[in-house]
Amino acid sequence: MPKSSKKKKDKAADFSKAKLKLGKGKQTPTNVVDTSFKARSIALPSQSISHNTQDATPTTRRKLTFDDLTSHLKHYNANTRKDAIFGLRELLEEHPALIDLHLTAIVNSCVRLIGDEDAGVRKSLLSFMSWFLSRVPQEDILPHSPLLLLFTTSAQTHIFPEIRVDAVRFLDLYLEHIPTVVTQGWAQGTSGHGKRVLEGYIGLLNAGTVYGEGGDKGPIQATSTASVVLSPTSKLVVLRSLARFLEHALSISSNSTVIHGATQTIPTWFFSSSLRSEEAFSNFDSLLQPASTSKDTRLWEPEFDIDSSNDDYVVSGVSRKTPSPWSLHDLSDINLEDIRSNNDNLAGESSMEYAYIMHLARVLQSTLISTFLDCAPTAFHPSGQSSETELNMVVTVSEIVRRLYATILQRAAKNGKSRDISLEDLSAFIGHMSPYFPFSTYGSLASKRDIKVEQAFQDLNVVYSELTSLLVLAATSESTSSSSRTTRNQRKHPGSKNKSTTLAVPSSQVDRVTQYVVHLLRGELPTGTNTQNALPRPVTSASYIALIPTIWALINDQNLSRSLDLLNAVVDHATNTSSTSSVKRHTLEFLGRLVLLESEPSVQPNIQRTFLASGSKIYRDWILHLPKTAWELGANNLPSTEIIFRLLLRLIQRRSSIIDLETLNGIRTRLVPYFMITHPTRGKLPGPFTKLPIGSITRRLALDLVSTMCTFATFRSEHVDGDGHDQTDPLVIAVNEATNDTIDEAYWISVSTKQHL
Known part of the structure; x- marks a missing residue:
């Protein structure tokens, strides 16, 4: 029964007419074919068909221009930002002229990634900045340094510790290229970013972030709110960067520069306590300073002409500079109160x-x-x-x-x-x-x-x-x-006790x-x-410089045997060190100052002189070694050669007790090959003197030394010509041969004649 009724309803539905409802349109038949269509555009950004072949704009291998890369540096995707950094380096390597053209745009785009939350982006940026800063002159990057330091110091206080550690790595780059800007105002805090940089270091090390605490308010306590403990590797990064920061900050604050290599000078501050005044220490400090590395070097002239164009000269081997004359009007304009105020500040x-x-x-x-x-x-x-x-x-x-x-x-x-x-x-x-x-x-x-x-x-x-x-x-x-x-207290208050304590080592x-x-x-x-399995390591230049204050403190010790043992080791090391070693110059300067201290008139009366008196024989052997060192140096290391000639000249001029007659004759004999070598088969050959730059300070000092030694010669022959030359002296003969028909011949004649008058 139900089946037959359902069939009847289905048959009736095929021929029934649908009733239209109000507001409804005519329904589309079910067998109608839909012929409508939609068109979409296809983007091909990396295809050559979309680019103008006539455009000469520099691009990368992926056909990205500089503007494309800077826009990608702001992309929300970390991989896109990292790829943009790689592309920027590729573009700048292929077209270096873009660095000067878009320097401001490059810096402005890159600084925003210093605090990027993606570690890969920060690592890529660090590599790029290391490459970029090495190719930009310092004077060009200095105007952008405030922006660099602003974003870097901000990253130092980031909530994520890994970003703060990476900010320290960026500071290492700045300390390598613009250290003065990084450390500016580190102690005063009035200007510059140095104070903020140092506070960032302290905060990372959990050593305290508030510098006003401590001191008179009680013991120093850690006040950092950082709850994250750094890993040993990250802590090492921070400590090393802090050490570099302090190296530059303390050297700049003491008006010195951080110099590496053979041109670095030895420390001399410990000699100041042995001299009577600051002026005496300044004069002593300048005795062995090489003038060949200074721009204010002046050549000695027999008769100085104030109207001549060459107003540079050296008197007795010491570089001097004549000040410009002041008029009465200039002197009247000087405000002494301003000078006092400036000194007080x-x-x-x-x-x-x-x-x-x-x-x-x-x-x-x-x-x-x-x-x-x-x-x-x-x-x-x-x-x-x-x-x-x-x-x-x-x-x-x-x-x-x-x-x-x-x-x-x-x-x-x-x-x-x-x-x-x-x-x-x-x-x-x-x-x-x-x-x-x-x-x-x-x-x-x-x-x-x-x-x-x-x-x-x-x-x-x-x-x-x-x-x-x-x-x-x-x-x-x-x-x-x-x-x-x-002593002063006992004089004023007899019977009183001294409350000061000293630390004994x-x-x-x-x-x-x-x-x-x-x-x-x-x-x-x-x-x-x-x-x-261990082998002794040679003393490096930096190690020797660091050891100099130690050597000075120990050779002034009251234990004479211990002092002499160390002094023998110092002299033996200086003698055996190769002339081509970077340590050689430091040994010459340090031992030279020790020897000069013996004849220094401004030495304090209470200075320990036992190492000088007992070490005279040791010093003489080392001094006799100096002409050989000068011969080996030749023209390869002018500052070291100049130190040798200045030292010998000073000792002879001061009539030092270390330079006795036997030592003087030994120096004269050993200096002959420096000017002229007599070979058994090849005859006379020019010595290292002829390889020195013509008219240089080093040449003039060598001639001054020979002329001064001729004055104190142990033998004086009657064979002296009108110019004062002893024609039987082997050293004079060698100098005559070396200066013959050269620009130094007139100078040699003038100084030798003046010395023999």
């Missing part, structure tokens, strides 16, 4: 900076000690199972301590400021290092013969020796000033440092080193 800024450095050292003290104590047991484990990260961390922390306290104690000695707290902090840090000294390789670590590890241990030993010498010099100075204060500690320095200079391994 400079003194005030120096005092403020000194206080700030001391406060910074106090802020970092706990962090540096805790880092050393955390890493030292692993770095110096007897089994040798130590990682390179912990060892580098210890080296970096020690470098920071050395830079801070060397500056503090040097300025305190110069300005007579208090340094009791600094001495206590330095002594505490040295106390933690002492159980591991001398630092050397052990066990499996020694068997690996890792050059980097051995160099790190040597650097640690040098730093420890320098810190100990700073403590010795400061303690000696404090003891001297304390005794003088006690243990004699055993001084012995260990002396033994290490002697072993290092003689090329021997320090005590306790595994001698089976």
Whole structure:
């Protein structure tokens, strides 16, 4: 029944007419074919069909222009931003002219990625900036440095610690190319970004972020709100960058420059306490300064003509410059009050900076000690199972301590400021290092013969020796000033007690440092080193410079035998060092100043002179070695050659007791081959003197030296011509041959005639 009714309804539906409803249109039949269509555009951005072949706009291999790349640097996709950085470097490498043309646009686009949340983008940008800054002159990048530092210091305080660590890596690039801008205002904070950069370092190290705390308000405490502890690798990145920052900041604040290589000069600040006044120290410091590297060099003229165009001259080997004459009107315009005010401001800024450095050292003290104590047991484990990260961390922390306290104690000695707290902090840090000294390789670590590890241990030993010498010099100075204060106090108030205390350095500690320095200079391994696989490392230029204050402090020791042992090692090292080594110049300058100190009229009466009196024979042997060094140097190292001639000239002019008649004759004999060589078969050959630049200071100094020595000759022949030349003297004959028919012949005749009158 139901089936038949359903069939009837279906048949009726086929022939039924649909009823139309109100508002409804006529329905489309079900069998109608839809013929409507839609058109869409197809984009082909990377196809050559869409580009004008006549356009000469520089593009990458993916046909992206500079504008395309800068727009992609703002893309929401991290991979697109990273690809844009690679494309930008590709475009600039192919078309270097675009760097100068779009320098501002490049910097403005890149700085926004310093704090990018994608690690790959930051890594790519760091690589690009390293390449980019090395190709842009410093004077061109300086106008953009505020923008670079603004975004970088902002990234230093980012909520994500990995972004803050990467910001430190960007600061390393800036310290390499624009260090002055990075450290500007680091102590005063009045201008520049230096203060913000330093605060970023301190915040990352959890050493405190508020610089106003501490000092007179109580002990320094860590006040950083950072709750994330850095990994050892990230902490090493921050510490190394802080060490570079302090290196540049402290050198700039002391009006010196950070120079690397053979042109670096040795430190001389420790000589100031041995001389009577600042002026005497300044004159002593300039005695051996090479004039061949200075732009203000002046050649000596027998008769100076003020109207001549050449107003440069050198008198007795010392570079001088005549000031411009002042008129009475000019003098009347000078305001003495302004000069006094300016000097007071400079003194005030120096005092403020000194206080700030001391406060910074106090802020970092706990962090540096805790880092050393955390890493030292692993770095110096007897089994040798130590990682390179912990060892580098210890080296970096020690470098920071050395830079801070060397500056503090040097300025305190110069300005007579208090340094009791600094001495206590330095002594505490040295106390933690002492159980591991001398630092050397052990066990499996020694068997690996890792050059980097051995160099790190040597650097640690040098730093420890320098810190100990700073403590010795400061303690000696404090003891001297304390005794003088006690004497004055006893005169004013008989029976009163002196309340000042000084830190005494243990004699055993001084012995260990002396033994290490002697072993290092003689090329021997320090005590306790595994001698089976280890080999002694040569002293580098930086290590020798760092050791100079240590050597000075130890050779002035009251223990005469210990002092002479070290002095012998210093002289032997200076004699045996190759003339082509970068250390040779430093040995010449340091030993030359030690020898000159013996005849210096402004030396303090209470200076320890035993090393000078007992070392005269040692110094004479080294002085007789100098003509050979000058012959080996030839024209390859003019500053070192100039130091040799200046030193010999000064000693002879001062009639130093070290230059006796036998030594003088030895110098004269050894100088003959420098001017003319007599070969058994080839006859007379020109010496290294003829290879020196014509008319140079070095040539004139060599002729001045010979002329001065002829005055103090042990033999004077009757064969003297009208010009004062002794024709039987081999040295005079050699000089005559070397200067014959040259521009220096007239100069040689004039100085030799004047000396013999």
